[in-house]
Amino acid sequence: MQSFVLGLLNPIPTSGLPSFAFRFLPPNGKFSSGVSLHSRMNWSSPALRTSPMMTSSGFGGPLTLMEFACKGNADVGDDLSVLISHLQYACKRIAALVASPFNSELTKTMPSAGAASSSSSRDAPKPLDIVANEIILSSLRSSGKAAVMASEEDDAPIWISDDGPLVVVTDPLDGSRNIDASIPTGTIFGIYNRLQELDHLPKDEKAQLNALQSGEKLVASGYVLYSSATILCISFGSGTHAFTLDHLTGEFVLTHPHIQIPRRGQIYSVNDARYFDWPEGLRQYIDTIRQGKGQFPKKYSARYICSLVADFHRTLIYGGLAMNPRDHLRLVYEANPLSFLVENAGGRGSDGKTRILSIQPVELHQRLPLFLGSLEDMQELESYDSVQQKINPGYEV
Numbered sequence: 001m002q003s004f005v006l007g008l009l010n011p012i013p014t015s016g017l018p019s020f021a022f023r024f025l026p027p028n029g030k031f032s033s034g035v036s037l038h039s040r041m042n043w044s045s046p047a048l049r050t051s052p053m054m055t056s057s058g059f060g061g062p063l064t065l066m067e068f069a070c071k072g073n074a075d076v077g078d079d080l081s082v083l084i085s086h087l088q089y090a091c092k093r094i095a096a097l098v099a100s101p102f103n104s105e106l107t108k109t110m111p112s113a114g115a116a117s118s119s120s121s122r123d124a125p126k127p128l129d130i131v132a133n134e135i136i137l138s139s140l141r142s143s144g145k146a147a148v149m150a151s152e153e154d155d156a157p158i159w160i161s162d163d164g165p166l167v168v169v170t171d172p173l174d175g176s177r178n179i180d181a182s183i184p185t186g187t188i189f190g191i192y193n194r195l196q197e198l199d200h201l202p203k204d205e206k207a208q209l210n211a212l213q214s215g216e217k218l219v220a221s222g223y224v225l226y227s228s229a230t231i232l233c234i235s236f237g238s239g240t241h242a243f244t245l246d247h248l249t250g251e252f253v254l255t256h257p258h259i260q261i262p263r264r265g266q267i268y269s270v271n272d273a274r275y276f277d278w279p280e281g282l283r284q285y286i287d288t289i290r291q292g293k294g295q296f297p298k299k300y301s302a303r304y305i306c307s308l309v310a311d312f313h314r315t316l317i318y319g320g321l322a323m324n325p326r327d328h329l330r331l332v333y334e335a336n337p338l339s340f341l342v343e344n345a346g347g348r349g350s351d352g353k354t355r356i357l358s359i360q361p362v363e364l365h366q367r368l369p370l371f372l373g374s375l376e377d378m379q380e381l382e383s384y385d386s387v388q389q390k391i392n393p394g395y396e397v
């Protein structure tokens with residue numbers, strides 16, 4: 001088992017790999033692998049035909065994430081491009097890990113390991129969370145572009161390098177408590193510029209303050225959904241775009257450019273079992289939309305996976321609302337990155353009263369109610385007086 005874990009953290013040996021496998025190499029490795037399967041595919045077939053924005057200017061295949069970031073589509077600058085290339089590589093490794101037939105031992109809970117944010121047993125980190133955390137940390141270290149990583153898995157932010165221009169906040173593997181049932185999981189990340197005016201402070205202090213920047217200062221955020229497809233969704237501040245991992249080539253390719261969340265959806269996503277702990281306003285709102293008596297005269301449907309990235313991704317694509325009304329999800333590395341993505345897609349992220357991105361974080365693992373979704377659905381929800389669940393009776397499942 002130990003060698004399996006170490007193998008995941010160590011560099012991949014390159015000898016004897018098939019040509020397409022070289023696409024999995026780290027960005028500072030050898031990407032040029034001669035003729036790949038990717039270049040041999042017939043991209044003119046109707047099934048693979050895409051809009052002009054989805055094709056690269058080069059050989060006519062679909063636009064890859066790194067082409068998108070580097071070649072004028074987003075043109076995010078060298079530092080951010082390099083960091084993203086390392087981060088996406090880390091997420092490919094996590095994707096392989098969560099789908100591996102050998103991960104069952106890794107999914108067993110380690111009650112004695114130090115949970116970052118809570119001592120309750122449901123928050124006890126699992127080895128898979130820890131391995132995902134290590135994979136991301138090691139990718140950020142090797143990028144040379146990260147000053148700080150602040151993670152759900154660590155009590156405090158880690159200072160990586162004085163020279164790193166960027167700060168990364170992350171939940172490395174959300175939803176992992178459901179992984180034994182192969183339910184989708186996800187990585188969430190947000191990226192800020194390093195605050196140079198804090199450079200003179202001690203490392204711990206400047207790491208903390210850099211990680212507690214307001215969501216309005218995000219320069220990019222994203223998630224990777226590990227599901228039937230592995231999808232990396234990202235915003236650099238102008239639009240939200242999703243890329244699907246092509247297992248033939250090992251590349252994330254642009255499949256959902258400029259996602260616009262519908263102004264109205266017909267789906268609400270919440271843990272309904274908590275109905276009797278909800279405040280009156282939230283009960284009334286859900287009762288109303290269920291019956292088709294709200295501002296949108298259609299009966300809403302319920303969907304709830306209980307895996308934040310999966311519930312959010314569906315909401316982004318189909319519209320509606322993804323909610324967790326109790327103080328449970330984390331502002332810094334869950335609510336802020338997802339709010340940045342939904343706003344860049346034309347939607348809204350709020351705690352039920354206040355726009356998430358305008359809330360100043362005061363501690364790394366701060367929790368809050370979270371509502372994300374279509375603009376008109378969110379406005380209707382927020383018109384109800386009380387939607388934040390104040391009691392939190394320690395649910396065990």
Ligand SMILES: O=P(O)(O)OC[C@H]1O[C@](O)(COP(=O)(O)O)[C@@H](O)[C@@H]1O
Nearest residue numbers: 122123174175177271306307308328
């Ligand atoms: O138990 P609830 O309130 O339905 O919360 C479920 C949410 O908690 C999460 O599992 C995250 O919480 P954990 O970090 O404690 O696993 C999300 O993936 C999910 O959306």
